Amino acid sequence: MSQIMESLVGRAVQPLAGATRTRAEALAVNLEAAINANDLDPGSYIGTLDELRESTGFARATVSEAVRLLRERGAVEIRPGRGGGIFIAESNPVIRLRHTLLTVRDSPSLVLDAIAVREALEGLISNDAALHRNAADVSALRKALTKLRRAKDHDAFMHSNWALHERIAEISPNAMAKAVYTGTLGYITPSSAEFDSTEENRIDYLKHRYLVHEALVQGIIDGDSDAVARAVREHDNGN
Known part of the structure; x- marks a missing residue:
């Protein structure tokens, strides 16, 4: 289990201040906070969608949407195939x-x-x-x-x-x-x-x-x- 997964186990997703957010948006913010808290290097392994679902207790659709949001923000990347999964993205301008x-x-x-x-x-x-x-x-x-x-x-x-x-x-x-x-x-x-x-x-x-x-x-x-x-x-x- 990755460091990020360990930090998510048993941790409730906190609601966001301000405008109403979906569960996926709230989960994305909490995932990004976990990524930042672990201070891991680009390319570090986070886990798979199924592992995130098990760690957070959310439905697969919610987890998939949260990961999509993080990918659009440039925080993570998805690598397909064997040995693939969700990884911390490389930084660029x-x-x-x-x-x-x-x-x-x-x-x-x-x-x-x-x-x-x-x-x-x-x-x-x-x-x-x-x-x-x-x-x-x-x-x-x-x-x-x-x-x-x-x-x-x-x-x-x-x-x-x-x-x-x-x-x-x-x-x-x-x-x-x-x-x-x-x-x-x-x-x-x-x-x-x-x-x-x-x-x-x-x-x-x-x-x-x-x-x-x-x-x-x-x-x-x-x-x-x-x-x-x-x-x-x-x-x-x-x-």
């Missing part, structure tokens, strides 16, 4: 940048700061996507847009919205801009979007936001930088 973003998670006005940074990078990220998308990207963007259209309520719509933007960002070859951009999305929860609370206005809001994203995706698919720029301006007007 992008990973250090993501870690910096995480340290300010509960700072005042964080949501507003995150929105400002995201909007500043929206044009760069979206234009990169229009210039570098391939057939697989186009297919993935269409599927993400379909999920957005089929969202049944505001929370589902906003989660699909973030997933779409994350997929757009994946296309960009600019690793630094991509890391900052995707990092900000983690601080903008569905409750961050402001709109009139009446059902009619809520439906109108979601319809309008869908059309904005539809125009953005179509501009990226067409490789039309002017259309992308127009869609980005319209997008940022509504946050």
Whole structure:
């Protein structure tokens, strides 16, 4: 059993201060705290998904999501095959940048700061996507847009919205801009979007936001930088 596993055995996952977090998000924070507390070198073995599940008592889906979050943050890497598992990731400038973003998670006005940074990078990220998308990207963007259209309520719509933007960002070859951009999305929860609370206005809001994203995706698919720029301006007007 690895040092990190030993530190997790019998240890309750602590809730996070501030905005409501999922169990997977709370587990990810606690796992990262255990990694830091053990002060292990990059490449050190953490364990397997099954070992983490047994150590924490969480369902496999929760553990898998927590590991995915840590991998996106650059804290761990997954090595497949025999002798594989979850390992502490090698450090690089992008990973250090993501870690910096995480340290300010509960700072005042964080949501507003995150929105400002995201909007500043929206044009760069979206234009990169229009210039570098391939057939697989186009297919993935269409599927993400379909999920957005089929969202049944505001929370589902906003989660699909973030997933779409994350997929757009994946296309960009600019690793630094991509890391900052995707990092900000983690601080903008569905409750961050402001709109009139009446059902009619809520439906109108979601319809309008869908059309904005539809125009953005179509501009990226067409490789039309002017259309992308127009869609980005319209997008940022509504946050």
